[in-house]
Amino acid sequence: MSIEIKMSLNDGLYLREPQDSKLGRNIIQSSILLIDEFGFESFTFKKLADRINSTEASIYRYFENKHLLLLFLVNWYWEWVHYLIHFNTMNVEDPRKKLKIIIHSFVSASKDNPSVDYVNESKLHNIVISEGGKAYHTKDVDDENSKGFFLSYKNLATTVSIVISEINSDFKYPFALATNLFEMSNNHIYFAKHLPKLTDISVKENDVNEVENMLNYFTDKLLAD
C-alpha cells in the first residue's frame, strides 16, 4: 500500500482524470514508455492500446488526442519539478544557494526520484528533453494558452524568477533567464547526446554534472553586481 501522490493539473487537459483509475494510470505509465522508446511522431493510441491490452476507444475517453496527452505529461513533469524545487529549497534563506539548489533539482530531477509508482520520472525527463518543445510549438498555442494549459510552466518560471530577482533586483530579465535555464538545460543534454558539435559539454552515462556547472557559471556571471 503506497502513498498516492496526485498532481492537480488543468482539467481541460483530459476528458477523464487519468490519475483516478487503473486504466488511466496505465495510459500514463505506458505512454511514457512508448514515447520514450519510439518518439512522439510514431507514437499512436492504437499502439498504446495494444500495449496495455485495451482499445483505442477507451484511451480516447481519457484524452482527446495524443497532443493533449503529451501536454498532460509535460505539465505533470513541470509540476513535479516545481514540487521538488519547493521541497529542496525549504528553509534555505540565501537566494544564491536557492538558485543552485533549483538548478540541481531540475537538471538531475530524475535521479532524486520521489517516485510516483506509475510514472517513470527518468523517462519522462527524457521525453521533456526530446519532445517537450512540441507541447507548445503548435498552431493552437494561443487557444491552449488561453485555457491555461501552460500554467504549470509559467508558475515554475515565476518561482525561479523571484529567486533571481532576490539575488539581483536590478537584473532586467528574470523570466527570460528562468526559462532559458530550463530550455538550455534540456537543449544541451539533448545536444550532448545527439549533436555534440553544438555544445561544449558532454553527458556520459546520464551524468549531467557538466550541464549543471555550465548553468551555474552562466547565472553567476549574469547575476554578478
Place this chain on the structure above:
Amino acid sequence: MSIEIKMSLNDGLYLREPQDSKLGRNIIQSSILLIDEFGFESFTFKKLADRINSTEASIYRYFENKHLLLLFLVNWYWEWVHYLIHFNTMNVEDPRKKLKIIIHSFVSASKDNPSVDYVNESKLHNIVISEGGKAYHTKDVDDENSKGFFLSYKNLATTVSIVISEINSDFKYPFALATNLFEMSNNHIYFAKHLPKLTDISVKENDVNEVENMLNYFTDKLLAD
C-alpha cells in the same frame, strides 16, 4: 532577368535539387507560405500540390517526405544567416563589434533581405522560430546527423563560437553560448508572441529590438573578463 542565388545544401536532403527547376522552386516557395500559415502538423504534400497545381507524386520526386522538406528549409535558412553574417562582418576587426553585428544579423535577418525571389525570408524566419526545433527533435537525429543534415547549423555555430573565443579566450562554453544565442532568440520571439509570461521582452509589430538588447546584455556580461 534576376541573379539566381543558389544555396548549396547537403544533397541527401532532397531527391531532386529543387532550386534547379520551376516546380522545385514552386515547392520551396509555397511550402514556406503554407507551413507559415497552417503550421507544420497540418501541412501536407496534398495541400501543397493543390496550391501549386501539381500532384503529390510530383512533390515526392523532390522530397522523401515533409520532414525532409522542413530540414531543407531550415538548412537553407541557416546557410542564409551564415551568408548574412559573413557579409556583414567583412572587414570588421574588433570581435566585440563582430558579435554585435552577428546578433543583429540573425535577430533581424528577415529585414535585411538579400532576397531570393522564391523564398520569403521573413516567413521562413517565422517557420524557424515556430517549427525549427522539430527539424532535429526526431527519433532519426542520429542517423540524419551522420548523413550531415545538420552541418549548416554546426558551421554557423562554429563561426560564432570563434568570435566568442576571440573576445574571451578563457570562456569555457563558446559553442553552447553560440547555439544558445540562436535558440534563445527564437524562443523569446516566440514567447513574446504566444506565451508572454515566459519572458520579459516584448515584440510589437515584429520589432525585435528588445530581443537584440537582451542578447547583447547577456553576451556582454558573460564574456566580461
Place this chain on the structure above:
DNA sequence: TGAAAATGATAGTAAAGCTATCTTAAAAAA
C-alpha cells in the same frame, strides 16, 4: 441488488502518407 458508470469489442470513415504505372510535355543530344 440494481442502476450508473467505465471498459471492451467491433465497425466504420476521412484523411495522411506513401508507391506504382502510364501518358504527355519539355529539354537535351544526336
Place this chain on the structure above:
DNA sequence: TTTTTTAAGATAGCTTTACTATCATTTTCA
C-alpha cells in the same frame, strides 16, 4: 531537326493514422 532522355501530370491504389459511433459487458457503489 529528329530522336531520346528526362521531368511532370494524371490516375489509382494501398496502408496507417486519427478519430467516432454503437452495443455488449463489467465494475463500482448507493
